Amino acid sequence: MDSLITAAARALAAGDPLGALKRVALRDDAPALALRGIAMAQLGDLVRAKALLRRAGRAFGPKEVVARARCMVAEAEIALVSRDLGWPEKALEAARTALEAHGDRVNAAHARHIEARRLLLIGRLDEAERMLAGLDPTSLPPALRAAHELVIAGIAIRRLQARAARGALSRAGRAAREAAIPALSAEVERASLAMTTPAARLIAGGEQRLLLLEQVETLLSSQVLVVDACRNLVRCEERTVSLATRPVLFALARAMAEAWPADMPRSALVARAFGGKHADESHRARLRVEVGRLRAELRSLADVGATKRGFALDPHGGRRLVVLAPPADEKHAAVLALLADGEAWSSSSLAMALGASPRTVQRGLELLAAAGKVQSFGHGRARRWVAASVPGFPPALLLPGPLPGD
Incomplete structure (x- = not known):
């Protein structure tokens, strides 16, 4: 691996996508395409990022198993951020297995966190917990430790275990400060609002x-x-x-x-x-x-x-x-709770997370849009929904998942 690729990778690990692009923006070899894709994802251009990662995956040879698996993990993370919850689970599982088999412990752990975050979003808390059971967070880099603790906190919040959630958020905050990545620190701060915002x-x-x-x-x-x-x-x-x-x-x-x-x-x-x-x-x-x-x-x-x-x-x-x-009277409070994370959701992913029919969720979104509480952009399968400014809907209680003792 040449020095520019190494420097770009280190810049991405430090949360500096512009620094990475300065080094590889004009290159079209497979490693550069992969790094450009990750950089574009960090900058928020998810469509371009996905295209670059797919090009990189095709450009790597059949013997470059680890590189192809890393591209698959990055693409899965983009799908998660895009709230494309229908993204194939087996593809991510295969990539994680390949990374573990070849000794890439850090990226394999990252794949586990992505799988756990997806399971958390759709309310499968026990499976998310099992996904993290084999990981020792103390051996992970600071950014991954923060991600690990955020998932632990999310599980605890959904199970109404306030003390465990506070402990996990505190550890996530320390890891985020050690990583010195502003976006990660902001994510921890957003997650911590669940502890100080009325939940019910x-x-x-x-x-x-x-x-x-x-x-x-x-x-x-x-x-x-x-x-x-x-x-x-x-x-x-x-x-x-x-x-x-x-x-x-x-x-x-x-x-x-x-x-x-x-x-x-x-x-x-x-x-x-x-x-x-x-x-x-x-x-x-x-x-x-x-x-x-x-x-x-x-x-x-x-x-x-x-x-x-x-x-x-x-x-x-x-x-x-x-x-x-719920903190405020709202017929479609569960939909607003999911949209409260600030991400753009498709109606099909909302239906998957809520365990409801797509048509039921679509009717709810249309009513919320008419009331000015949600907004949409795009058309057809590319249509996405985001929340307008609707205070009082933290996701702590309104999302699927068992209560203590269930």
């Missing part, structure tokens, strides 16, 4: 207040019966009843929980669950059926009793009943 809203006794991540963790580990409107479930300690696929039942549970300890009138329940303005006899009949179903679902946690004017929840054991909701 507590509704109890007709009053509301915002909660930080630590407060949410404390609430869910207490003996309070929680109707969780962030994940559409009802839980108390380790017992959980998911109503994610039963929106009518969850709407009834939330309405009664917000009214607790009082009851909720039948007309109000009809409006919340069915959208009806007036509770006629057909609505009342349907309400009785749905309340019966809700009673069966919640029998291990609470009773659903009838009153003269409506229905009321009665938690077992005299427990307190609260509602945990």
